[in-house]
Amino acid sequence: MKKTLFDLTTGDKARIINIDSDTPACVRMRLLDMGITKGAPLLVERHAPLGDPVEIVLKGYHLAIRMSEARRIEVELINGEEELPTACPAGKRRRRRWRRGASFL
């Protein structure tokens, strides 16, 4: 099964594989413009109080993405494999799944 940004938890590191091909052109372009490009590493920094949107660190800056868009971003986990350039060290992060509880909204 494909893994997307939607499936990641706080503290996960991942590499972007692709943006879903049936994404509308304007959404895809927006994501590309903000640096969601193939092969780019990212770190899941946190989720908003209700589990959505998700905040990621990407290309050295912080980006908030709604789960509806996060679902379109296919990723692969790279936990522990490589250091993110410019991202802050992950340190002792508690890994939680907020999202589950709030998915009824």
Place this chain on the structure above:
Amino acid sequence: MSNNKIVIAGNPNAGKTSVYNRLTGAAQQVSNYPGVTVEYKSGAMRYDGGRLTVVDLPGAYSLTAFTQEELVARNFIVERKPALIVDVVDASNLERNLYLTTQILEMGRPTIIALNMVDAAERRGYQVDIAQLSRLLGVPVIPTVASRGSGIKELRDTCIAVVEGRLDATPTPVRYGHAVDEEVGALIKQIQRHPALSDMGAPAWLAVKLIEKDSAVLAQAQDAAQDAMQALAPHIADATRRIETHFDADTATIVAEHRYGIAAGVVKACVSFTAQARRDRTDQIDKIVCNRLIGPVILVGVVAALFFWVFKLSDEWAWIPWIGGWRSPTGLIAWLFDMLSQFLAPLEARAPMLYSLLDAGVVGGVGGVLNFVPLIFFMFLFVSALEDSGYIARVAFILDRPLRVFGLQGKSILAFIVAGGIGAGGCAVPGIMATRTMREDKDRLLTMLVTPFMNCGAKMPVYAMLIAAFFPGDRILIMMILWAFSWVTALCAAWVLRKTIVRGPQTPFVMELPPYHLPVLRGVLRHTWERTWLYIKKAGTIILAINILLWAFMYFPRPPEGMDETHALAHSMAGRAGKTLEPVSAAAGFDWKTNIALIGGFAAKEVVVGALGTAYALEGQSEENYLSLSERLAAHPDWNPVRAFALMIFVMLYAPCFVTITVIRRESGSWKWAAFSTVYSTTLAFVLAVIIYQAGMFLLPHI
């Protein structure tokens, strides 16, 4: 010099406006780009040899033009062909900023890069090799810290040198790698054969845009050079197809990824990490501010403080020393207009009509406009400080999910709160202006349309009068019901509008959470003053005109001699309209006298109390006397609690006062939405009032 325009372009949060403020003097102009609500500022930069016009373009992440800001920025560069582009690049966020830079360089205009916030980059442990960066991009690079003004002199001097032709700042062509470059090169040759096309902008830029299948550029090219485009179409299609087969992706994606590839390459070549990037201040603050439990509490605190201080400083707290004691800014303005009114008083006996026009129409109208000025000023002061600091982005982050259920977004909350969403007081005028922090047009429009449902300060005298008359024991309960009613109506209306009228393609919500900055006082004050002045200037003229119209509506035609105030009002156009509407409004329990008051309420909702007072023949119609009116209404055989409650709901929801309508027109960019707002809220208010009245009257005998 034929062309003396410098444009400042760059990412949002890169410090573009700081650079602009540092380069230009105090005098400036805010212009609307034709057809869209996006504004840009222009000012003058003077130097020994002359004067340059500096234009601050809206912040953009890209020039692919999916948002209005981007389209405005791009069209400005393409159409006005500025002598120089100053690209403000955030050194602490180099890679993403360079993505825009590649697009700017591609446009082929002379460019200077202002490498801003180099101090923040150093704090985060990066060192940028300026000379190397300049060599790679082919344009001058000036390191700056615009918020402190360092590097600005060098930037000025370089700008002047480029404009005067002493320094070459033409960028080196952007290279996308062999496979793409070959197609671009071939297409450039084709474009150069058609003068109509090569006038549209740099051929290299146009070629890339055509390959990217940029819909806006394609449409423009079709308009400008239909024949040329017809000739070119097969070439473009071939080039696109070849690239797409080569990379197995669509061209727009390929070009974007290559641009990021270039940006990454430049970063690799120019940036050295001098220290291990440590967790900086922003991360530490966000750990608390965006925390799942503490975050919302802080948010409520910040928003409540915003609300408290805006009204405290502008209205409640008398802190300005003045003749006859301390006054609040609003109080001071009221005092000035009182004085003016007293000055006019001798006219009353000699020329009653002129007096009435000047006093009620002109002084009342201008006073009504200026009354809002302190509120707007302080609201903008705090909101722009919050925005500059980076906190507004966190508000949007925390509240996005709950508000999206209703088709709104996190930032909508600011408008609601300022418009009176919590507790008593508030005003829809600054509330609607607070929607400026939203970049998504649809969300913004939706917020503007439902913000007037909040219980603003002007509705309070109406509530107070009716509660005192009919619910003296349940004051707090009724206020709570009204408060909840306004929120539920606003959210439900937003939900329905989103599903019907404000429908459209979903705007992707992909938002940067910029690092926290201490707001620069100078910049915040300047921004605040610009906005306030714009309000005084633009709204003032329209509001004055409408107020005179309303005055005439309640003044003409004059009754025969010897008629008292009540009958004069009944005789006026407003009175006649009130009577004409009575058969309809009776369904909600409103008689013609109430109708007159509600018509007057278009001017400002607190007028309802005064007008009801006049209609029910009272001495002294100001809202301070509401108790006497309350007693009269409580004793009146036509009135009962159900009717009073229906009236309160109607006043809460019906057409926003015309100052609000004018502001909606300004902020939405068209009278269409202002008119829509008036019609739909009045309809909604009437339907709900009828339901409440009819149901209440049916149930009343059974309770």
